[in-house]
Amino acid sequence: MFDSSLDAKRWRRLFLLYKLAEMGACDRVVKTSTEYLAQRIGASQQTASRYLIELERVGWIKRKITREGCLIKATEAGVSELKRLHSSLSKVLESKVPQPITLEGQVFTGFGEGAYYVSKEHYRRQFREKLGFDPYPGTLNLKLTSEYDLMLRRELDSFPAIEIKGFRNEARTYGDGRCYPAIIANKFKGAIVFAMRTHYDDSVIEVLAPVYLRGKLKLKDGQKVRVEVYPAGSETPEV
Amino acid sequence: MFDSSLDAKRWRRLFLLYKLAEMGACDRVVKTSTEYLAQRIGASQQTASRYLIELERVGWIKRKITREGCLIKATEAGVSELKRLHSSLSKVLESKVPQPITLEGQVFTGFGEGAYYVSKEHYRRQFREKLGFDPYPGTLNLKLTSEYDLMLRRELDSFPAIEIKGFRNEARTYGDGRCYPAIIANKFKGAIVFAMRTHYDDSVIEVLAPVYLRGKLKLKDGQKVRVEVYPAGSETPEV
DNA sequence: ATTACTACTAAACGAGTAC
DNA sequence: TGTACTCGTTTAGTAGTAA
Secondary structure (H helix, E strand, C coil), X not given: CCCCCHHHHHHHHHHHHHHHHHCCCCCCCEEECHHHHHHHHCCCHHHHHHHHHHHHHCCCEEEXXXXXXXXEEECHHHHHHHHHHHHHHHHHHHCCCCCCEEEEEEEECCCCHHHHHHCCHHHHHHHHHHHCCCCCCCXXXXXXXXHHHHHHHHHHCCCCCEEECCEECCCCEECCEEEEEEEECCCEEEEXXXXXXXXXXXXXXXXXXXXXXXXXXXXXXXXXXXEEECCCCCCCCCC | CCCCCHHHHHHHHHHHHHHHHHCCCCCCCEEECHHHHHHHHCCCHHHHHHHHHHHHHCCCEEEEEECCEEEEEECHHHHHHHHHHHHHHHHHHHCCCCCXXXXXXXXXXXXXXXXXXXXXXXXXXXXXXXXXXXXXXXXXXXXXXXXXXXXXXXXXXXXXCEEECCEECCCCEECCEEEEEEEECCCEEEEEEEECCCCCCCCEEEEECCCCHHHHCCXXXXXXXXXXXXXXXXXXXXX
16 A cells, blocks of 8 residues: 555656756756756766656656757646645645544454444445445444553544434434544555444544454454544545 | 755655655654554665654654654654745746746857946946846857757747836937846856847847856857746746 | 664666767 | 766665664
């Protein structure tokens, strides 16, 4: 996940592409020698040349080599890469939506209440519609241990949440809930869910996912699991 | 100039800082292990550790090492680095002001007209006020040779320019002119100037600078010189 | 568990140079 | 002039491991 080691390389490329953009390569064809470009990026002529070849290979620029240097223009793909970087930065720097919070907790076995509630059709349908997946009938219980994680947990209360409506049937009333999209152990999309009324325990989070997490992640009681929690409305990255 | 090879290193650091920002390190203290961070940046635990040490050394983050990992927060300096990157990208991607144009021409010796005009007090005062420097009494003449440079020269006509007003004295009339801030040979701040009425020759540009460029750059006729021309209103980078 | 050192490997860089 | 190849050097990255 997290598009891995290509990330660092991507930034190196973005660096050169940005430098070319400074010279106007987004708007028009720019003529430059590799020697001149090298000066601008603070590298050797050879390195500049290699960079250009690489950028051309990945399709971020079009290049024409002439006697007097290269004619360079950023491609659509190249420009949109820069734009993507730009909007990523915008999101981080000036977003009203908070950045995701990463919690860590220890697996423990509950009393099967999670399974009971999740399998109630009324809840289940909401999960399906609002979370975008059909939850495995059961929750993974995580106990937050460190002071830091408890602090983060409290911060979650101010996160915009996905509201789950309660209902009543012939037997009893079922309360409201709050959900947050989440990524579990960097591997699985899912969500965490808090029941509103039974304030079970502030140091416990319950995790929903379309799969049986305990099995897929080979979890045993006491193991630590990281959950990245997203505010409602933000998109979770692909895993 | 162009803050040299540190540029690439700076981008590497910005890369990590951005990743930390994604985790929320701009807004709050983030707890992470170097191992986890390594996963996110697609590198080894050791590399993540080295990066963090480096970022702390340059003062972009504050870090506290605990048993369970590092508590990290971006410093003011770090956040403003990200912001600088962001606004640089904004400028390149969504600016109404065009990117600077780099022209290349061959030095040639004119008829001393440049010196004559520049030394006219009425012009000279405008240069001082509008360009921010007192021009050396003489212009460096550059002949554009390639088709590409002529094309760029024509694009300049649509650049916002610094207008120089003409005047008349007892003897004759002196016409209007257009200036663009420029950086000559990556070394000296200056400007290029076009006379409006005597459309001398479209393939010739005249360069003003506070210094005697021919001497400072040890130029001889026929040598090629690069001039980076900026639209009026944009700031030229420091040299 | 962590972090981060040392020693080694892999990758990037740049000098020389062919075209 | 240019670009871009080979190849030796430098730098970045990782494995192993101590604290």
